[in-house]
Amino acid sequence: xxxxISAMVGKGSVNHNSRKFKAENxxxxxxxxxxxxxxxxxxxxxxxxxxxxxERYNAKQTRSDRRIDDYYEKIRTGKQxxxxxxxxLQIGNKDDTGSESETGEQAxxxxxxxxxxxQARNPNLYVFSAHxxxxxxxxxxxxxxVPFTTGSSRGLETRVSLKKALAAQGFQGGSRGATEWSxxxxxxxxxxxxxxxxHGFEWEQRGxxxxxxxxxxxxxxxxxxxxxxxxxxxTDKVEExxxxxxxxxxxxxxxxxxxxxxxxxxxxxxxQLPEPSGLMTAKAYKTKYANPLVKxxxxxxxxxxxxxxxxxxxxxxxxxxxxxxxxxxxALTQNNDRLKEENTVLREQNKDYALLRKVFGSKQIDDxxxxxxxxxxxKRRQRQRSxxxxx
Numbered sequence: 096x097x098x099x100i101s102a103m104v105g106k107g108s109v110n111h112n113s114r115k116f117k118a119e120n121x122x123x124x125x126x127x128x129x130x131x132x133x134x135x136x137x138x139x140x141x142x143x144x145x146x147x148x149x150e151r152y153n154a155k156q157t158r159s160d161r162r163i164d165d166y167y168e169k170i171r172t173g174k175q176x177x178x179x180x181x182x183x184l185q186i187g188n189k190d191d192t193g194s195e196s197e198t199g200e201q202a203x204x205x206x207x208x209x210x211x212x213x214q215a216r217n218p219n220l221y222v223f224s225a226h227x228x229x230x231x232x233x234x235x236x237x238x239x240x241v242p243f244t245t246g247s248s249r250g251l252e253t254r255v256s257l258k259k260a261l262a263a264q265g266f267q268g269g270s271r272g273a274t275e276w277s278x279x280x281x282x283x284x285x286x287x288x289x290x291x292x293x294h295g296f297e298w299e300q301r302g303x304x305x306x307x308x309x310x311x312x313x314x315x316x317x318x319x320x321x322x323x324x325x326x327x328x329x330t331d332k333v334e335e336x337x338x339x340x341x342x343x344x345x346x347x348x349x350x351x352x353x354x355x356x357x358x359x360x361x362x363x364x365x366x367q368l369p370e371p372s373g374l375m376t377a378k379a380y381k382t383k384y385a386n387p388l389v390k391x392x393x394x395x396x397x398x399x400x401x402x403x404x405x406x407x408x409x410x411x412x413x414x415x416x417x418x419x420x421x422x423x424x425x426a427l428t429q430n431n432d433r434l435k436e437e438n439t440v441l442r443e444q445n446k447d448y449a450l451l452r453k454v455f456g457s458k459q460i461d462d463x464x465x466x467x468x469x470x471x472x473x474k475r476r477q478r479q480r481s482x483x484x485x486x
Contacts, residue, residue, distance in 0.1 A: 097299035098187040098202070098291070100284045105181030105237055109134070112226045112237045125194065125230035130207060132225035137179060137241075140223045141167040144243055148253040166251070176255045179223070180242060182280070184209070184287060185235035186296065194229045202234040203227065205294040209287045210236055216286065219243060219260035 113134050114126055145166045153162045163169055171178050186192055186202040193199050206227055214222050217240070224239035244259035246252060258268070261275035266282070268275045288298035 096198070096295065097297045098192060099299050099301060100287055100291075101183075101185040101188075101235075102280050102284055103183040103185075105183045105239070107179060107181040107239060109137070109224050109239060112224060112228075112239070114226075114230075120231055122194075122230045128229045130203075130227040132210060132227070133222060134226075135223040137223060138167050140221060140241055141170075141178075144221060144241065145251060145253055145255075148251040152251045163251075170255050176257065178241070178255070179239055180257060181237060181239045182283070183235055183237050184283070185233055186287075186291065187233060189232035192233055194232060194234050199229065199234050201294050201296070203229055205287070205291045205296065206234060206236045208293070209290045210238070212286070213238060213283075217264060219263045 113131065114121070114129070149163060149166050156162050167178065170176055184206065186205060187198070191198065192202050194203075210225060210227065213225075214220075220240040220242050222238060222240045225237065227236045228234065242255065242257040242260035243253060244256045244263060247254050247256075247259070258275055261279050262268075264279070266275040266278045268278075284298075291298060
């Protein structure tokens with residue numbers, strides 16, 4: 096039986112893939128049938144892959160501003176590379192390979208066998224999160240990986256680079272449509288096709304050109320990306336709140352230490368003056384007992400003052416930080432709610448768009464969209480010519 100292979104670039108929502116967060120389209124009663132291959136914290140992966148190279152790189156730097164304190168944060172906040180990439184592969188569609196059907200079970204088995212050889216085929220793509228889902232409409236697999244290259248002469252010897260990682264595996268970029276990524280994805284689809292044959296499937300190839308996304312589908316993808324970014328920021332804020340809570344606990348512990356010290360001053364013999372013996376002179380009493388006690392008390396008071404001022408400084412800074420975090424969190428929550436509302440509207444519009452294609456036929460709708468797009472472009476060109484003429 097013939098089935099298509101869909102290969103998509105995932106948005107990389109690790110919490111969704113591992114089902115820590117469940118979307119509306121997930122059937123919870125089937126989640127236990129999913130296969131979770133691995134799920135490592137991304138920051139730990141970066142330590143594992145790059146710490147040694149980072150240490151060697153920093154040791155060579157003569158200027159402190161060129162040192163890299165946190166390689167993960169440098170990549171995450173930079174513009175050259177993504178911290179990780181995600182590939183999603185699916186066999187068939189919900190109409191011919193539904194998750195609850197016998198064919199769906201065959202697709203699950205094929206995807207499982209395919210994944211078992213993924214890491215060996217791709218030694219420069221470190222897989223840290225991989226999950227096969229059968230609790231959605233069609234069986235599919237999410238593979239999240241960090242691409243890295245070794246022996247680099249610039250920057251870290253071992254560093255993040257998708258282009259270099261794929262080149263090391265034999266994929267050299269050519270024309271605009273034949274990038275390292277597109278060649279690699281095609282190769283992985285061919286690997287999956289070979290596995291599918293052992294499970295009773297034949298790969299149905301419907302041409303090499305990807306269909307143009309409709310405006311609605313494009314907007315949905317963009318909103319999904321924005322939602323992922325908001326989720327990441329919210330996660331970062333939670334981590335900041337946890338750090339803040341730990342610092343507040345330390346402050347409370349300091350107050351407890353102060354109470355214990357106060358009690359110690361009142362009752363501990365070390366801080367009490369003994370009664371003078373009958374034959375002891377005032378000078379001898381002062382030298383033997385009073386002066387050492389005053390010295391211990393001065394030292395104690397000095398330590399208490401230092402800890403007190405540190406605690407007060409932390410307290411005021413924590414209050415300021417807490418206020419800023421609350422404002423940031425509120426803004427992110429509002430942004431998240433707005434994006435969810437927009438996604439709901441786009442989902443309804445997409446249903447209407449699909450209904451039009453079904454009623455009037457895909458070709459007729461595509462022709463209308465092409466005509467509308469051409470008319471829009473013609474108006475844009477006309478406005479540009481008018482603007483150039485006026486100048």
